[in-house]
Amino acid sequence: MNKANNTKRRQLVVGNWKMNGNQRTNAELLAKVVAGWQGKHNADVAVCPPFPYFQHTLELLASSSIVLGAQSVSEYESGAYTGEVSARMLADWQCRYVIVGHNERRRMQQESDTQVAQKFVAVQREQLVPILCVGESLEQRETGQALAVIHRQLNAVVESVGCDAFEHAVVAYEPVWAVGTGKTATPQQAQEVHHFIRELLGDVGQRVRILYGGSVKANNAAQLFTMTDIDGALLGGASLDAEEFLSICRAADI
Template identity: 40%
Template sequence: MRLPMIAGNWKMHKSIKEGVAFVEAIKSDVADTDVEVLICAPYTLLQSLVKAAEGTNVKIGAQNMHYEDKGAFTGEVTADMLLEIGVTHVIIGHSERRQYYNETDETVNLKTLKALAKGLVPVVCVGETLEQREASETKAICKSQVEKAFSGISGDAAKTVVVAYEPIWAIGTGKTASSQDANDVIAYIREVLTALYGDEISEEIRIQYGGSVKPANVAEIMNESDIDGALVGGASLEPDSFVQLVNF
């Protein structure tokens, strides 16, 4: 039985004070949930959020990291830097990183390998553009991205990876794939993972959906057979909304 994960991706939002207040506001209301609770915040908030979340079931993740251990990479942070302050998860390959900051399938793979080697849980994002969807290329794009992201990753390590299917056309647009469409693509991604690792391992890998998830549609999405959680942007920014998502 896969443990569902509800993850908030705050993107470029919130001060330290606002972030700590958020954790304080939600921690008792999500304490007894049957899902894994994750908040992925800007770098400047991470250490304070880890401290605020001590003794709770709220885990704190980063939104990106570099694949090298050190070097002349201005503006980047390493896995060790994240681990040093208590971060447990990291988003890799979000569509906004791919679109605006030249993230490639190769760097997604390198970052995933590094996160696994260091003991961070990678949340690896895959998904198609609107043009690719309209050209009926959704499955081909997802297959290629998944295969490249998992290149060189052992079966034991693969079990700890979380995949987030995020159709790019549904991120921040208010549009969302129907729950059935999302489930169909996620079931197909699991087929791709089965081809790579076999049934036993693929059945342990969690696959989330992301794309305009909100309290009004989260229950329907989570009731689908193959969807193991949600990676949520805007609807994760307010405590009441996030609590509703977690306690769907």
């Protein structure tokens, strides 16, 4: 089925800048992106800058429909957690989306499925929208464990809050082997996993936006977005190039 015939879900493209940028380069990037994304669109767009640039980003997005997102969050509301940022603080900054469970956080900061579920809850407590990342490693895919891994990661949240909580959430499938490697799951491989996730979420699954995140580029985005269960993209490096980012946003604007 062509996505253009699916009226249930609106496409979403999220740019995760990771630990990149400064005031000058951010201003240059966003000036081009904002200028290229004017008027009404059939897709939503968000950018997730590093925390120190929230104020600057908000100022640059003031004349745009593009919204602010965060790359991570603490599971705690407040307290002696040096260096952490709470969901309540993000809400103060007009943040809309918050990434939780990104594969880099799971691998580098050893975030567990339980901790990711707690962050999901913390984000929704402040009426923000969590973007829950799930995905398998190359070894797990090659040994036939991909779907079991994704089931485990998703189920940790479902067991905590139930499927209905996903009515106000986004899921991002990011195969670890395709993140920043130049490798990309074929549209059919990605579609298989997106459909699997949707089925796991039951009735609410048909209304949940599920993004693909794994070396999405301007030259493969349109093909990915035609897949029935792919509702947009979570971008890394591609979001740091204005033309590349806009090309992907336009591919989602269907």
